[in-house]
Amino acid sequence: MNGQAFFKTSLIGEGIWSISGPANDQMYLVQGRDKALLVDTGMGVGDLAGLVRSLTSLPVLVVNTHGHPDHAGGNGGFDVVYLHPADEPIMKKMCTNEYRLNDLKAFHGDGTPAFQRMAAGLVSFREIRMLPLAQGMCFDLGGRTFEVVELPGHTPGGVCLLNEEEGLIFTGDMIVETPVWMYLKHSLPLEVYLASLRKINQRRFDTLFPGHQPTPLGRENLEDLIVCTEEILAEPGIGKLERTFAGEGLLWKHGRASIIYDPKKLGD
Numbered sequence: 632m633n634g635q636a637f638f639k640t641s642l643i644g645e646g647i648w649s650i651s652g653p654a655n656d657q658m659y660l661v662q663g664r665d666k667a668l669l670v671d672t673g674m675g676v677g678d679l680a681g682l683v684r685s686l687t688s689l690p691v692l693v694v695n696t697h698g699h700p701d702h703a704g705g706n707g708g709f710d711v712v713y714l715h716p717a718d719e720p721i722m723k724k725m726c727t728n729e730y731r732l733n734d735l736k737a738f739h740g741d742g743t744p745a746f747q748r749m750a751a752g753l754v755s756f757r758e759i760r761m762l763p764l765a766q767g768m769c770f771d772l773g774g775r776t777f778e779v780v781e782l783p784g785h786t787p788g789g790v791c792l793l794n795e796e797e798g799l800i801f802t803g804d805m806i807v808e809t810p811v812w813m814y815l816k817h818s819l820p821l822e823v824y825l826a827s828l829r830k831i832n833q834r835r836f837d838t839l840f841p842g843h844q845p846t847p848l849g850r851e852n853l854e855d856l857i858v859c860t861e862e863i864l865a866e867p868g869i870g871k872l873e874r875t876f877a878g879e880g881l882l883w884k885h886g887r888a889s890i891i892y893d894p895k896k897l898g899d
């Protein structure tokens with residue numbers, strides 16, 4: 632199978648491509664006048680680097696919104712990648728070939744044709760040059776600039792990429808319409824996540840590009856997430872038990888938002 636055939640690509644805005652991977656992974660490529668920005672490298676199944684080269688001839692800056700294997704798993708296809716230092720240990724542990732193959736097995740079933748196809752397209756983990764992201768850093772692509780905004784919660788080193796002038800923000804797994812996973816071992820207390828959401832809510836944007844679906848979200852998704860988090864903190868223990876391949880927690884919903892949380896990890 633041609634390594635680029637794993638991806639579905641569509642132009643969803645001015646110079647903005649949605650790139651959907653085969654493992655429910657979602658990447659974006661944004662082009663400016665002088666440079667392009669790749670948001671996340673996905674699970675590392677398929678030739679993402681080759682695909683990106685076929686879409687743009689500009690130099691490409693590669694950023695991980697956080698260190699999870701479905702966002703940083705394809706880093707091995709690139710020479711230099713930006714990641715927040717707080718997520719580097721997570722990336723190093725969870726993006727190895729073995730870890731990603733186990734995730735794919737858990738999701739698709741061991742030995743299934745889907746699993747075998749993906750295992751054959753796996754981009755190998757390798758030590759590459761990692762550069763640190765920090766609050767307030769800017770990526771100037773020429774005519775459009777994206778600012779790094781820390782949004783700790785889902786992971787300690789999660790970041791969003793914000794362009795207030797155009798009202799655009801890439802949100803990784805921090806603001807999504809699928810349940811936000813806040814029950815993971817390395818997720819921060821819910822109060823920290825709420826503070827992050829309230830902080831980003833002060834900024835100007837109206838189009839949100841989330842980590843797991845190619846359709847942009849609106850501001851109301853963020854507002855619903857804030858209320859959803861407030862409701863859990865006001866009544867710890869609400870929701871029903873939800874099991875995923877990565878563990879279990881309590882699932883609570885409000886409007887378009889839902890969160891799976893650990894009732895023992897609400898505040899300090």
Ligand SMILES: [Zn+2]
Pocket residue numbers: 697699702785804
């Ligand atoms: Zn994640």
